[in-house]
Amino acid sequence: MLEGDTLVHTLDIYHAHAIKKKFKRDRVVCSAHLPKENWDLVKFRTGPKLMSGELMLDMMQEASLLGCRVELDFAGRERDRNELLAKVKDLRRVRSFRAEWEASVPGGPVLKFVSYPGCFCHRRKDDGGLALAEVVSRELQERGANGVKLLDMGCGCGLVGLLVNSVVPCELTLIDSHSRAIEAAEENIARFGAKAKTVLSDDGTGETGFDVFAGNPPYYSDYRIAEVFLDTARRCLKPGGVCYTVVKNAENLRPVQEKYFDSVEVIHRRGYAVLKSHA
Numbered sequence: 001m002l003e004g005d006t007l008v009h010t011l012d013i014y015h016a017h018a019i020k021k022k023f024k025r026d027r028v029v030c031s032a033h034l035p036k037e038n039w040d041l042v043k044f045r046t047g048p049k050l051m052s053g054e055l056m057l058d059m060m061q062e063a064s065l066l067g068c069r070v071e072l073d074f075a076g077r078e079r080d081r082n083e084l085l086a087k088v089k090d091l092r093r094v095r096s097f098r099a100e101w102e103a104s105v106p107g108g109p110v111l112k113f114v115s116y117p118g119c120f121c122h123r124r125k126d127d128g129g130l131a132l133a134e135v136v137s138r139e140l141q142e143r144g145a146n147g148v149k150l151l152d153m154g155c156g157c158g159l160v161g162l163l164v165n166s167v168v169p170c171e172l173t174l175i176d177s178h179s180r181a182i183e184a185a186e187e188n189i190a191r192f193g194a195k196a197k198t199v200l201s202d203d204g205t206g207e208t209g210f211d212v213f214a215g216n217p218p219y220y221s222d223y224r225i226a227e228v229f230l231d232t233a234r235r236c237l238k239p240g241g242v243c244y245t246v247v248k249n250a251e252n253l254r255p256v257q258e259k260y261f262d263s264v265e266v267i268h269r270r271g272y273a274v275l276k277s278h279a
């Protein structure tokens with residue numbers, strides 16, 4: 001697959017780093033859309049276990065619109081493969097997969113977020129993220145905080161940081177490893193006129209001096225990614241800064257968070273547990 005003059009495209013910077021390391025290649029790009037060059041062939045590896053149906057369709061449509069030969073390397077049933085091909089057959093009907101949906105925290109305005117396939121969450125708000133935003137914004141309001149320097153790691157479309165910012169003005173940094181998340185977060189920052197910057201990264205940031213860290217990590221890799229989040233929190237928070245993470249079951253994450261912080265307080269909200277620690 002990696003023979004010849006090949007450029008490898010990924011949506012997630014974690015995959016780009018892994019491919020570079022394994023195949024010792026420089027020609028790897030991570031971006032929200034396929035690079036528009038004069039390609040002879042686009043080989044698209046996909047399947048229901050690799051990405052959502054909407055993302056498959058969106059990427060397949062993008063590949064087809066490049067106007068070169070497209071080869072589908074489909075991991076899944078023949079029937080699903082044919083269905084995907086049939087859906088992108090007529091390129092006169094280019095579909096948009098952009099979604100808009102609303103979210104708010106108590107006392108704040110209703111914000112209309114934008115999301116794209118591949119970005120977490122697409123088409124809806126995540127209850128874990130919402131629980132985290134509600135707890136962080138409530139606590140910052142109670143403290144009368146203003147101009148807080150807040151790091152939202154695993155920001156997705158920016159739900160947590162931008163909701164907190166809607167009630168407590170913040171200096172925001174939004175980090176995610178997925179290029180589609182960063183694309184959506186940037187659009188949402190502009191929509192809401194927030195003071196914020198984005199970072200595409202799978203290993204946090206070297207920046208320090210944050211007052212608050214908020215993270216809703218994915219838990220599909222046991223706690224490996226949660227540890228990357230917590231390690232970043234410990235390094236980037238200033239003394240007295242506060243780290244908030246969210247999880248379904250506090251008892252699973254608590255011992256992991258205790259490796260990075262002296263104590264952990266659990267705050268229950270919306271069927272989730274927000275774990276709070278002081279730097």
Ligand SMILES: C[S@@+](CC[C@H](N)C(=O)[O-])C[C@H]1O[C@@H](n2cnc3c(N)ncnc32)[C@H](O)[C@@H]1O
Binds near residue numbers: 014119176181218
């Ligand atoms: C559960 S989602 C949370 C999204 C958003 N904060 C919310 O609450 O709706 C986790 C996010 O973490 C991102 N992610 C996964 N691994 C990461 C890493 N190593 N560094 C930064 N972000 C990562 C995913 O791309 C995803 O957007």
